[in-house]
Structure formats: structure tokens, C-alpha cells
Amino acid sequence: MKIIVTGSLGNISKPLTEILVKNGHEVTVISSKAEKKNAIAALGAKAAIGSFEDIKFLTETFKGADAVYVMEANDVSQFFNPEFDAIAYNIQIAKNYKEAIAASGVEKVIHLSCIGGHTDKGVGLVALHHGAETALNELPANVQIKFMRPVGFYYNLLQFIPAIKGHGMIFANYGGDEKEPMAAVQDIADTIAEEFDKPFTGRTVQYIASDEVSMKDVAKEIGKAIGIPDMPWVQVPDQDFYNTLLGFGMSPQGAHAFTELNTARRTGLMYEDYINHKPQLGKVKIADYAKEFAAIYNHQ
Structure with a gap:
């Protein structure tokens, strides 16, 4: 199967690419950085260098693919820019994907969404995933989509390192004795890779959790x-x-x-x-x- 992977060599896209290549798929990885070409090739995949803001580039890259994996990525530095609207920006990226998918003729899509993607009310930043799902759901019925909703990533705990080193504790405006689901990158990548080899039927939603x-x-x-x-x-x-x-x-x-x-x-x-x-x-x-x-x- 010819598969397009967005997300460059990010936390999920890299292990996902490794698994897909190992499973015998022909993988093309989209990256905005030309210097990633060699690293992508080292994984056994092809590199397509361009921006997911460029609908024409996305369309040309998607053409001929059997399936695409699409995701929206946040750059932490953008949250320090008072003029940047992360939710609106990422919803627009999803709309770009929608246009490119429709124009390229791809009919199998796996979208990396998130826990909380069922609503855009009261969930803060996660509202972008609901908006992205809504945009992709506007595609024609012949386009089959698997919305993958992993729960909170373990690696997000790394943000607490400064507080631990400075104060010997973790502090946040949530926590306590109630159990919450969390997910490992490898489990997320494994699950998504498996879904490429399973039938695509209509529009489905699947949660991913490790513990x-x-x-x-x-x-x-x-x-x-x-x-x-x-x-x-x-x-x-x-x-x-x-x-x-x-x-x-x-x-x-x-x-x-x-x-x-x-x-x-x-x-x-x-x-x-x-x-x-x-x-x-x-x-x-x-x-x-x-x-x-x-x-x-x-x-x-």
C-alpha cells in the first residue's frame, strides 16, 4: 500500500513510519525541512518537502496514494505569540487536508485527533481537534476516515522537569486520586499502523490508551x-x-x-x-x- 505520512519525524510519525516500512508499505513522509531528507530515507521512506499550508503541494503529494495519515502539529513557541490563534490555525490546516484529499482522489484517511475531540466546548486547546474532525467529515461519503483519539501523552510529563528540579514536585490545576487514561507514543503508533491493514468502513472513532x-x-x-x-x-x-x-x-x-x-x-x-x-x-x-x-x- 502507498501511504503518505504527515508530521515529518515527530514523536508519532517517526515510529509510525518505521512500522509501516517494516510491514512492507511504500511510505512517503511530508516534512517542511529539507535537512530531514536523509533521516527519512534512512527509515526506508521517501521524503516530500513542502508545507501543509500549501494545498497544491499536498494535493500533488497525495495523488496516487492508497491512504494518507494526517495530523495537526503545534509549535510550543506559537503559544507565546499573542497574535497567534492555535485553534483557528490548526482547523485551517485540516481544511487544507480536506481540499487536498478531495482533489487527489484518496479514499482512505487516518486522522490523528485527540481525547476530547467529541466537543469544542470547555476543552481549551483540544477544541482544535473537534474542529479538524468536523472539517474532514465534510468530505464526500466515498472517503473513508478513521479518527484516532489518543488520550494524554506520557511525554507531556516532560514539561514538569523544571518544576521538579526547582521545587521537587509537580504542580498543575488537575490531578489527585482519580484515575485518568494516558498513552505511550509506541502504543499510539502501533495502533495506527494496525489500522492501515484493517478494512476502512465509513467514518469511525477509536480511542487509544496505555494505562x-x-x-x-x-x-x-x-x-x-x-x-x-x-x-x-x-x-x-x-x-x-x-x-x-x-x-x-x-x-x-x-x-x-x-x-x-x-x-x-x-x-x-x-x-x-x-x-x-x-x-x-x-x-x-x-x-x-x-x-x-x-x-x-x-x-x-
Whole structure:
């Protein structure tokens, strides 16, 4: 099968490409950086250098493909720009994909969405995924789409390294004893790769999760791995968290998007649809990821 992968050599796209190539597929990886060509070739894939803002480029790249994997990517630096609207920007990228898919004739699509993609109300930054799904759902009925909704990524825990090193704790405006689903990149890539080899039928939604664990237990597992066995997870008020993000230089709308996202985790709004469609959990548990976290932590 000829498959187009967006996302360059990102956290999911790289292992996904490796698996697809290993499974015998002919893979083309889209990247905006020409210097990634050699690294993409080293994986056994072809590189297509261009921008997902360029509909003509996307259309030409998609032509002749049996299936495409599309995703929207956020550059953290953009959240420090008060004039940048991450939600609107990423929804526009999804609209670009929609136009390119329609024009190229591709009929099999896998879209990387996210937990919370069932709504655009009260979920902060995640609203972009609902908007992206809505845009892609406007494609003709002959285009079959699998919307993949992974839950919170383990690697997002890396953002807490400065707080751990500075204060010996993790703090956020969510957490506690309630279990939440989390996912490993490898489990996400494995699941998506498997879906390319399964039948495509209409429009489907699938959640991806590796473990369900409380944030207090997350702190304990990570703490054990880095030598702080009693490390606490401290839940702070929304306003305090918002002000902290502003203090880091984040734009007001960026700080609001992340604060509201975390609030939706705390209230359970983020997990309303997930609860009714729970997937089989993957292989990588939080204790496994804690070792990876520790390796990164100890080299920073």
C-alpha cells in the first residue's frame, strides 16, 4: 500500500513510519525541512518537502496514494505569540487536508485527533481537534476516515522537569486520586499502523490508551525513577496556574487554552465520550515510561 505520512519525524510519525516500512508499505513522509531528507530515507521512506499550508503541494503529494495519515502539529513557541490563534490555525490546516484529499482522489484517511475531540466546548486547546474532525467529515461519503483519539501523552510529563528540579514536585490545576487514561507514543503508533491493514468502513472513532492511573501515582512512579520517592503532585487553583503560564511569557489566549484543557481533565468533561468507548489498554504502563522519563531527566 502507498501511504503518505504527515508530521515529518515527530514523536508519532517517526515510529509510525518505521512500522509501516517494516510491514512492507511504500511510505512517503511530508516534512517542511529539507535537512530531514536523509533521516527519512534512512527509515526506508521517501521524503516530500513542502508545507501543509500549501494545498497544491499536498494535493500533488497525495495523488496516487492508497491512504494518507494526517495530523495537526503545534509549535510550543506559537503559544507565546499573542497574535497567534492555535485553534483557528490548526482547523485551517485540516481544511487544507480536506481540499487536498478531495482533489487527489484518496479514499482512505487516518486522522490523528485527540481525547476530547467529541466537543469544542470547555476543552481549551483540544477544541482544535473537534474542529479538524468536523472539517474532514465534510468530505464526500466515498472517503473513508478513521479518527484516532489518543488520550494524554506520557511525554507531556516532560514539561514538569523544571518544576521538579526547582521545587521537587509537580504542580498543575488537575490531578489527585482519580484515575485518568494516558498513552505511550509506541502504543499510539502501533495502533495506527494496525489500522492501515484493517478494512476502512465509513467514518469511525477509536480511542487509544496505555494505562489508567491517578496523577498522584504518576508522581510516585516518576519520583521513584529519579530518586525522589515521595515526590508530590500538587493541585493548584486555575487562576494560579494561568498566572504561572503568563509568568513564563505565554500569551493570554495560550495560557487560557492550556488552563481550560486541564480544567476539563479535572471535571471529567474531557473523558465523557472516552468512558463510553474505552479501548483495550496498550502495553506501555506508567512504570515503564517512568524509566524513559528518568533517562531524559538525568541528562538535562
